[in-house]
Amino acid sequence: MLVIEGRAFLDGRIEPRAIGVDDGKIVAIKKGLRGDPVYRYGDALILPGGIDVHVHFREPGMTEKEDFSSGTESAVAGGVTTVVDMPNTKPPVSTPEALRTKARLVSRSANVDFGLYAAPASAKDVDPLREATAFKMYLAETPNAPVIPSFQVAGEILAATAGLGPHVTAHCEDSRLFGKGIATSLEEHHRIRNPRAEVSAVQELGKHRGSVPLHIAHATTREAVRARPPGTTCEVTPHHLLLDTTSTLGARAKVNPPLRSPTERTDLWQAVLDKEVDMFASDHAPHTLDEKSVRFEDAPVGVPGVATTFPLLFRYVRRQVLPLDRFVSMFAGAPAKLLGVNKGAIEVGRDADLVVVDPRRIEKITAARCRYKCGWTPFEGVEGTFPIATFVRGQLVAQEGELVTERVGRMIPTRQS
Ligand SMILES: [Zn+2]
Numbered sequence: 001m002l003v004i005e006g007r008a009f010l011d012g013r014i015e016p017r018a019i020g021v022d023d024g025k026i027v028a029i030k031k032g033l034r035g036d037p038v039y040r041y042g043d044a045l046i047l048p049g050g051i052d053v054h055v056h057f058r059e060p061g062m063t064e065k066e067d068f069s070s071g072t073e074s075a076v077a078g079g080v081t082t083v084v085d086m087p088n089t090k091p092p093v094s095t096p097e098a099l100r101t102k103a104r105l106v107s108r109s110a111n112v113d114f115g116l117y118a119a120p121a122s123a124k125d126v127d128p129l130r131e132a133t134a135f136k137m138y139l140a141e142t143p144n145a146p147v148i149p150s151f152q153v154a155g156e157i158l159a160a161t162a163g164l165g166p167h168v169t170a171h172c173e174d175s176r177l178f179g180k181g182i183a184t185s186l187e188e189h190h191r192i193r194n195p196r197a198e199v200s201a202v203q204e205l206g207k208h209r210g211s212v213p214l215h216i217a218h219a220t221t222r223e224a225v226r227a228r229p230p231g232t233t234c235e236v237t238p239h240h241l242l243l244d245t246t247s248t249l250g251a252r253a254k255v256n257p258p259l260r261s262p263t264e265r266t267d268l269w270q271a272v273l274d275k276e277v278d279m280f281a282s283d284h285a286p287h288t289l290d291e292k293s294v295r296f297e298d299a300p301v302g303v304p305g306v307a308t309t310f311p312l313l314f315r316y317v318r319r320q321v322l323p324l325d326r327f328v329s330m331f332a333g334a335p336a337k338l339l340g341v342n343k344g345a346i347e348v349g350r351d352a353d354l355v356v357v358d359p360r361r362i363e364k365i366t367a368a369r370c371r372y373k374c375g376w377t378p379f380e381g382v383e384g385t386f387p388i389a390t391f392v393r394g395q396l397v398a399q400e401g402e403l404v405t406e407r408v409g410r411m412i413p414t415r416q417s
Contacts, residue, residue, distance in 0.1 A: 001027065002394055003035030006046040006356060008346050012325045014045065021352040024393030029348060039396065041356050044388060047328055048344050049081025049353030051335035053115075053134075053169070054217060054235060054281035055306050057083070059106060061090025061144070066286045070373035071306065072111035072409055074284075076398040077371045078307035079355035079387040081112050082335075082343060082412065087119035087136050088145035094119050096128045103411055110409025112392055113353070115339060117169065121146035122153060126160035131414055133339065134166045134215075139201050140173035140193075142256070143300070151201075155208030165415040167213035167233075167338060172201035172224070173257055184296045186245045190258040195221045198257050202227040215338060218283050220257045222267040225276050233338055235281035238312050239303055239378060241269055249378055251299035252292045255283070275326065279334040280313065282306045286374035303378045307370035310355070311363070311384025318359055318385065340415035352394040355387040369401060 001020045008017040010029065020028035020035055057071035068085075075083050085106070087093035093102055099118055106114065115133025120126045126135065137154055138145045148154045154170070161168055177197035183189035202216060206229035216234035219225045225234055239255060244265040247253045260268070271277050285302025292299055310331065316322035336344025343351045363369065365384045367377045390398045397405045 001033070001035040003033045003038045004041070004046060004354060004391065005038065006041035006044050008046040009048070009324070009328055010346055019046065019346065019352070019354070021394035024352060026346065026348050026350050026352050029346065039389070041389070044356050044358045046346065047355050047357060048332035048346055049355050049390065049392065050079050050310055050331045051082040051339065051344060052080045052282050052284070052306055052309065053084045053215075053279065053335045053338065054086065055083045055284040056086045056088065056286070056302065057106070058286065059089060060102065065288055066373050067109070068106040069109035069111065070371065071284070072109070072114070073403055074304070074307040074371045075112045076390045076403060077369065077386065077401060079310040079357070079390055080306055081353035081355070081390060081392045082114065082341070083112060083306065084115040084117060084133055084339070087117045088142055090144055092119055092145050093117065093132070094121055094125060094146055096131070099129060099132055107409075107411060109407060111397060111403065111406060112409045113412050114409055115412045119145050120157055123156040123160040126157060126164070130164050130166070132166055133412060133414060135161055135168045137168060137170045139171055139205075140175045140256070142171065151204040151208060154205060158205075158208050158212045158214065159210060162210060162212050165340070167215050167415075169215045169217050170201070170205055171217050172205065173197050174200040174204060182297045186247060186250065186253060186259055189254060189296075190245050190260055193256060193258050195223060195260060195264065198224045199227045206232070218257060218281070219277070220260050220268065221264045222271040222276070225268070225271045233278040233334070235279045236268060236272060236277050237281060237283045238305060238309050239283070241265065241272065242312060243378060251294060251296045252376070253303060253378055254296060254299050254301050255285070255303055256301045272330070273322070277330070279330045279338070280309050281335070282309050286372065288374055289376050292376075304370070304372050304374055304376070307372065308365060308377060308379050308384065311365055311386050312379060312382065314357065314359070314385040315383060339412065341412050352391060354391040356389040357385060357387045359385065361385055361388070
C-alpha cells in the first residue's frame, strides 16, 4: 500500500490524514498508516483531482495546435486528473469508426484519465455512438463539427439519448438572434453573438429536454444560468469569469460564446458564489500564435485553459472570496457526478486522483509553466497557485511542475443507465 500524507479535504473538513492507496483506489484514511512508499506533504492540502469536462486536444487532425500527450501534460500541471475531449477533431467524432479510432489513438499517449464526446448529426446517429462518454450538440456554427440545423432536430437527438446513460452537452447559441455584420473587436463580437441568443437557445432546448440528462456548456451570463430547466447542469469557464470585452488581448481572446461586458462578468461571478453554477470547465481550445496573430475577423475562436483553472481560481479560495468546499465541488465533485465516475472526492473506494497544493505558494502563470504546446496563455504574468504534486489513481504523475510518470491515462467507463 502506498501512503500520501497531508491535510486532506474530507467532505468539507480539512484534517491531517494519511491516505492509503492500493491498486489505484483509496483503501484507508487514517491519522497514521504504514506503507511503502510514503509521500509526506506536511501541512500542504490534499484535494480531489480536477475533472475538466470540456477540452479540445485537437487530435487527430490538428496536432500543430495540441495533441493528447501535450494536452494531458498541461492538465497534470494544472491539477486536472480527468478530461473529456470534444468531438470536433479531424475527422469529427460522428461515427462509431471515428470514435473507436480516436479512443485507440489517444489511449497510447494520455497522461490523465479521459472521456470522449461524440457529435451525432441527427437522431439516427445516437445509438451507434452509445460507447461515447457523452454527446455534444453544437447549436451554432463551429469548425469541424456537425451543426444541429434546428431545435426540432436537437429535440429528436435528446429523445434518442433517453435511457442510454451518457449525458448531452449543448453549446447554446441561437443563430437566428445573431446581429448582422462581421465583428472586428471583442465588443462587436459580443454584440453580434449576443447574450439573448444564448438565453434563447437554452430556453428552446429546455422545451425539448424531457427526462434526458442535459448539460449546458460555457454559460456566459447569469441569465443563461437561470434560463436552464430544473435538473439541468451547467459549467462556466475561467475566461468568462476573469476576462471581458475590455480586455486588450483582441483576437487572442476571441472565443464562442464571446466574452461579455464587465457587468455581465461580475454577475456571472455572483451566480458562482450563490451556488447557481454546477462546475468549472476550461473549454481549452488552443490555436498557434501565428493563427491568432491576424485581424480579429480572421482569427479562429478559442483560448488555451486546461492548466490555469486551478491556479487562477485557487487565488479566490486563498483570498476567501470562493469557499474551498465550493471550489472543490465545482472543480471535482460535480463533474464526477455528471460523468457517473468513481472520482471527485477523497473517500474510501474512490480512485486516488489527488492534487497537493501549498496555499502559501504564489507563482506567475506562464505558457511554459502550463506546458502549452501552443506557446501562449491569455493569463501570462497573472499570479496563481499551481499544485505541487498530482496523482492519477495513486500514481505520482507530476511533482513541482515536472512530469515524472507518463501515459498512465485510461478511458473512463461509459455511464450505463
Ligand atoms: Zn468548446
